[in-house]
Amino acid sequence: MATYSVQQVANKTGLTTYTVRYYHDHGLLPFVQRDKNNNRVFSDSDIEWLEMITCLRSTGMPIDQIKNYTDLVVEGENTVPERYQIMLNQQKRTVNEIKELQQHLATIKYKVDHYAEIMENHEPDSFEPSNIRDKENLKTEAK
Amino acid sequence: MATYSVQQVANKTGLTTYTVRYYHDHGLLPFVQRDKNNNRVFSDSDIEWLEMITCLRSTGMPIDQIKNYTDLVVEGENTVPERYQIMLNQQKRTVNEIKELQQHLATIKYKVDHYAEIMENHEPDSFEPSNIRDKENLKTEAK
DNA sequence: CCTGAAGTTATAGTAACTCGAAAGTTGCTT
C-alpha cells in the first residue's frame, strides 16, 4: 500500500502543504497516520478524501461543516440520510452559485464589448480626458 | 436627484451597512458625499457602481484590484485599453470558475444519487454500524 | 427634555488560509 508525505500529497492534490496540514489539524482527515518521527503519513484514500474536501470547499462549504460531514462518514451507514440532506443542500447551493456567476459573466461580457467598441471608434491617439464627475463616467461604467 | 443613506443603500444592494462602509473606506466609492453631520450620502450612480463592484467581487476580484480599476475609471477614457484587459482577464477567470463548479456539481450529484440508492436498498431501520477503518468507508465516500 | 433610531469612528473578532522561525530526522558527501 502506497503512502505519501505532506509534500507528495500537496503535489497530487494541487493544495499547499500548509493547507493540507490545516485540514488535518482541523479534523478533516481522521485517518492520517504518523511515523516514528511524528511525520504525517497519507494513504491513497486520504488523497481521495482530500479531493472530496476540495469539492465541498470550492462549492462554498465552510470547514466546520465539512468537519461535521466527515464525522458522519466515520460514524457509519446509519448517518446516510443526514449526509444525503447535506449533499442535496450543497447541490442546490452550487446550482444557484453557477447561475449567479453566469449572470455576472454576462455583465462582464457586456463591459468587454463596450470597451472594445470605444477602442474601435476612437483613433489610437484620440482619447480625451473626461470630466471627473461626468455622469457618463460612473453611470455608463456601472450599467 | 435622489440620495440615500448607508442603510438605504444596503437595502437596495443586498449588502450590509458594514460592507458598504468598508468599500467606501477602501476607496471603492470615490464620489460618495457627506452631509453636515458627516453622514455618507449616496447617489443613484453610487448604487450602480456598487453593483459593478459586487459583480467583480463575486467573480473573485480582490478589493485592491477593484480599487485599482475604480481609479482607472475615474482617471478617464485614456485608461480604456487597460480596463479592457482587466475585464477580459476577469471574463476568462469567471468562465474557468464556472467550469470548475460544474465539475464539482457533477461530483455532488453523483453522491446524492449514491446516497439515494443506499436509502432505497436498505429498509428504513436496517442500517448497520460499519467498521470505522473500513476500506469501503472513505474510499467509497471519496470516489 | 428624553428616548430611540440612525449615523459616525476605532477597534476587535472571525474564517481560511499563508507564512516564517526554530527545532528534529534523515541521508548523502566530503
Add this chain to the structure above:
DNA sequence: AAGCAACTTTCGAGTTACTATAACTTCAGG
C-alpha cells in the same frame, strides 16, 4: 565523523474581507 541539504514538525503571527461591538453624536417625535 561532521556537516549540510532537504525534509518534516509545531507554534505563532500576518492577510483578506468582512462582521461585530463600543462609545459617541445627531435629530425627530412624544
